[in-house]
Amino acid sequence: MAPDTAVGAKTPATKLDIHPLKPVGAEIFGLDLSQNLDDDTIQAVEAALNTYGVIVFRDQDLGPAEQIAFTQRFGDVPRHVRQEYALEGYPEIHLISNIKEGERSIGSAYAGDGWHSDLCFTKTPARYLVLNAKELPRDENGKVLGDTVFASAADAYDSLPQETKDKIDGLRGIQQYHRRQAIKQQQREGDHARPDLTPEQLAKTPDITQPVVRTHEGTGRKCIYVNPVYTFGIEGMEEKDAEPLLKMLEDHIVEPEAEKVYRHTWREGDVVMWDNCLMQHEAITDYALP
Ligand SMILES: [Fe+2]
Structure with a gap:
């Protein structure tokens, strides 16, 4: 559960109309x-992120330039390595779409299918993500598909036994973007297949390590920072030992689902923002692609 008060969070001057979601x-x-929101309001949004991890704004009408301007209020906006899926004219915006123009997918399809933290394979992952729903997939009855689920990696760390906390202290997870892309290409060949990474993209995404336990800069909370999408081992540990440890930690973040996972069913106009250290997320790819 989200704590009532985040450790070390500043008390914002502006009071927002906040309705907690479960869990x-x-x-x-x-x-x-x-x-153009005032600084006090931005600070209050940041405090809400520190406390709740993921926040939902309904009924927004946010164009791409406005989305970038809002996101920049919280720090630099990194550009995704796959610039072929950037929204035209807006390199900061990564387009997620199942629409094809001819043979070309206009955006990243099947994005985020698996629990992960965005850009954990880069040295400076985005602090926050802002996902802006413009057009949604629906089934034949009009039911919206493509939910996104969220779970707290900070709450998960807090609830680990002390023995496990001691065991993982100081370990570093190996993050491999290119390996994930190869797996996705095998899964999706011929169906929104992603192009091979170019030499430039490969050069930008070498294997790196990240701490298995990352400290959240806004609150000082510790968060489990490994995931089944990008983390393929633990530095200095044999695979036979690393694999079960990683799986145990990854499962601990999201299970049992009823207690730990918020499932967001999208509406057009939703803007969902999350803290990329405190939270992990997954896209439910239940939509049939043309
Ligand atoms: Fe993601």
């Missing part, structure tokens, strides 16, 4: 993100 996250009402 994690919150909805915030009364803000129009397309406006």
Whole structure:
């Protein structure tokens, strides 16, 4: 569960209309993100992220330039290595779509299918992510597909036995972007297949290590920072020992689902923002692609 007060969080001057979600996250009402929000409001949103990890804003009408402007209020916006899926004219925006123009997928399809933290394979992963729903997949009855699920990697760390905390202290997970891309290409060949990484993209995504336990800069909370999508081992540990340890930690973040996972069913106009250290997320790819 989200703590009532995040450790080390500043008390914001602006009070937001916050409605907690279960078991994690919150909805915030009364803000129009397309406006130039004052600093106190931005600070209050940041405090809400520190406390709830993921926040939902409904009924927004946010264009790409406005989305970038809002996101930049919280720090630099890194550009995804796969610039072929950037929204045209906006390299900061990574387009997720199942639409094809001819043979070309206009965006990344099947993005995020598996629990992960975004850009953990880079030295400086994005601090926050802002996902803006413009057009949604639906089944034949009009039911929206493509939910996104969220779970707290900080709560998961807190609830580990002390013995496990001691065991993983100081370990580093090996993050391999190219390996994930190769797996996805095998899974999806001929169906929105992703192009091979170019030499430039490969050069930008060498294998790196990240701490298995990352300290969240806003609150000082410790978070489990390994995931089944990008983490393929633990530095200095044999695979036979690393694999079960990684699986145990990864499962601990999301199981049991009813207690730990918030499932967001999208509406057009939803903007969902999450803290990329405190939370992990997964896209439910239950939509049939054309
Ligand atoms: Fe993601």
